[in-house]
Amino acid sequence: MDRYLSGHEVDLVILDLMLPGEDGLSIGRRLRQQKNMPIIILSARGEELDRIVGLEMGADDYLTKPFNPRELLARIRSVLRRCNEVKQPTASEEHILTFGPFTLDLQKHELSRDGQEITLTSGEFTLLRIFLEHSNRVLTRDSLLEMTKGYEHSPLDRSIDVCVGRLRRKIEPDPTQPVYLRTVWGSGYIFSRQGKA
Amino acid sequence: MDRYLSGHEVDLVILDLMLPGEDGLSIGRRLRQQKNMPIIILSARGEELDRIVGLEMGADDYLTKPFNPRELLARIRSVLRRCNEVKQPTASEEHILTFGPFTLDLQKHELSRDGQEITLTSGEFTLLRIFLEHSNRVLTRDSLLEMTKGYEHSPLDRSIDVCVGRLRRKIEPDPTQPVYLRTVWGSGYIFSRQGKA
DNA sequence: ACAAGATGTAACCAATTTGTAACAGAATTA
DNA sequence: TAATTCTGTTACAAATTGGTTACATCTTGT
Numbered sequence: 344m345d346r347y348l349s350g351h352e353v354d355l356v357i358l359d360l361m362l363p364g365e366d367g368l369s370i371g372r373r374l375r376q377q378k379n380m381p382i383i384i385l386s387a388r389g390e391e392l393d394r395i396v397g398l399e400m401g402a403d404d405y406l407t408k409p410f411n412p413r414e415l416l417a418r419i420r421s422v423l424r425r426c427n428e429v430k431q432p433t434a435s436e437e438h439i440l441t442f443g444p445f446t447l448d449l450q451k452h453e454l455s456r457d458g459q460e461i462t463l464t465s466g467e468f469t470l471l472r473i474f475l476e477h478s479n480r481v482l483t484r485d486s487l488l489e490m491t492k493g494y495e496h497s498p499l500d501r502s503i504d505v506c507v508g509r510l511r512r513k514i515e516p517d518p519t520q521p522v523y524l525r526t527v528w529g530s531g532y533i534f535s536r537q538g539k540a
Numbered sequence: 541m542d543r544y545l546s547g548h549e550v551d552l553v554i555l556d557l558m559l560p561g562e563d564g565l566s567i568g569r570r571l572r573q574q575k576n577m578p579i580i581i582l583s584a585r586g587e588e589l590d591r592i593v594g595l596e597m598g599a600d601d602y603l604t605k606p607f608n609p610r611e612l613l614a615r616i617r618s619v620l621r622r623c624n625e626v627k628q629p630t631a632s633e634e635h636i637l638t639f640g641p642f643t644l645d646l647q648k649h650e651l652s653r654d655g656q657e658i659t660l661t662s663g664e665f666t667l668l669r670i671f672l673e674h675s676n677r678v679l680t681r682d683s684l685l686e687m688t689k690g691y692e693h694s695p696l697d698r699s700i701d702v703c704v705g706r707l708r709r710k711i712e713p714d715p716t717q718p719v720y721l722r723t724v725w726g727s728g729y730i731f732s733r734q735g736k737a
Numbered sequence: 738a739c740a741a742g743a744t745g746t747a748a749c750c751a752a753t754t755t756g757t758a759a760c761a762g763a764a765t766t767a
Numbered sequence: 768t769a770a771t772t773c774t775g776t777t778a779c780a781a782a783t784t785g786g787t788t789a790c791a792t793c794t795t796g797t
Contacts, residue, residue, distance in 0.1 A: 403618060451730060452730070464726075464785075465725055465727055465784080466726075500786085502785070504746085505785075506785075507745090508746055518745095519745090526744070528743070528794060528795085529742095529794085529795085661772080661773060661774080662773085663774065697776090698775080699775050699776080701756070701757085702774080703775090706774090708756095716756095723755070725755080725784075726753090726784080
């Protein structure tokens with residue numbers, strides 16, 4: 344069992360105390376201590392003492408057989424909800440930015456859409472971050488160069504244009520008709536999180 | 541009741557569905573939605589349907605009268621424990637960290653896989669510990685040097701790269717294609733416990 | 738409609754960054 | 768002290784990036 348657990352992603356363990364082998368309670372205690380894994384205990388014995396021991400051991404919930412499957416589902420949902428809040432205490436904080444269906448994680452340097460990762464080079468990442476942090480306002484090539492590299496302006500520098508193009512290919516539904524990263528002719532670029540037509 | 545709640549610090553609400561006044565279930569629903577408050581429901585009716593409705597509504601636990609006071613205490617403890625972890629996720633002193641099939645024991649300074657020990661030098665151990673303690677975020681060479689040795693930065697210091705390489709040979713299935721200890725080009729390294737492709 | 742300037746973009750490749758083997762001084766152990 | 772292990776440095780190979788260039792396309796003003 345330990346081997347299985349170490350090789351797989353497990354969200355929650357439902358422990359049947361009536362199963363043979365290592366004592367269910369000690370398994371549970373170990374799982375909780377080492378991996379902080381959510382646990383629901385099933386038991387045929389409905390005696391109160393057992394239930395109390397199970398909960399004190401650290402299980403998150405306790406159900407006695409026979410049980411209603413719908414109740415088990417409800418309890419699983421309840422435990423997982425609590426648990427996800429534990430895993431991502433700071434998910435809602437500053438280091439995750441979103442636009443349209445995309446998510447940019449500033450800590451991981453990772454862009455994803457529908458849970459699927461989209462690889463960005465470090466230049467693309469930097470540019471996207473700047474656009475997200477200054478959305479809905481026109482950014483000139485000068486200020487973009489300034490923010491990305493601290494450059495002074497060179498009048499024939501096209502590097503921003505090229506990088507914008509590369510970014511568009513990764514985030515725009517149709518790079519020809521940008522909805523997030525639009526050109527403001529004669530001035531620069533503007534980014535809008537919701538994606539204008 | 542609302543007046544009381546807004547003026548006081550409340551850790552947990554025990555809701556008696558049999559009390560008069562506003563319907564207990566809707567009170568509960570409101571508390572959870574507005575304050576994300578932990579809730580335990582008491583009810584004289586032991587019918588399954590009620591218990592299910594209560595849990596689905598978002599209560600953290602459910603107890604039917606008559607109940608054993610000790611069991612109520614245990615359940616309160618269980619619910620509060622979960623909640624406090626939300627507030628202080630790193631409060632407990634875990635000295636065993638896991639990732640993929642590996643286990644790192646901080647006390648013994650020992651890395652093992654499937655019960656088999658993998659010897660680490662002290663430099664490798666330190667680096668791995670730091671990666672595990674700061675997983676899922678990019679760590680620059682600078683900050684890694686800082687954390688491992690308190691170094692000031694020397695721009696041509698490659699010691700981190702070399703140590704990362706050595707660590708990879710011990711933990712990566714294929715050091716050429718790291719899944720745990722990945723490079724973030726132009727920025728540094730990032731460690732993910734579950735091992736990304 | 739035309740010219741002039743601005744923008745999009747494919748392709749090339751130099752500069753940078755990273756991987757790693759080999760070496761040697763440092764640290765540890767016997 | 769001698770032997771052994773560890774770890775930083777160096778050097779070079781490999782990989783990756785992103786700026787430059789060149790040209791097509793688009794916008795604006797006349």
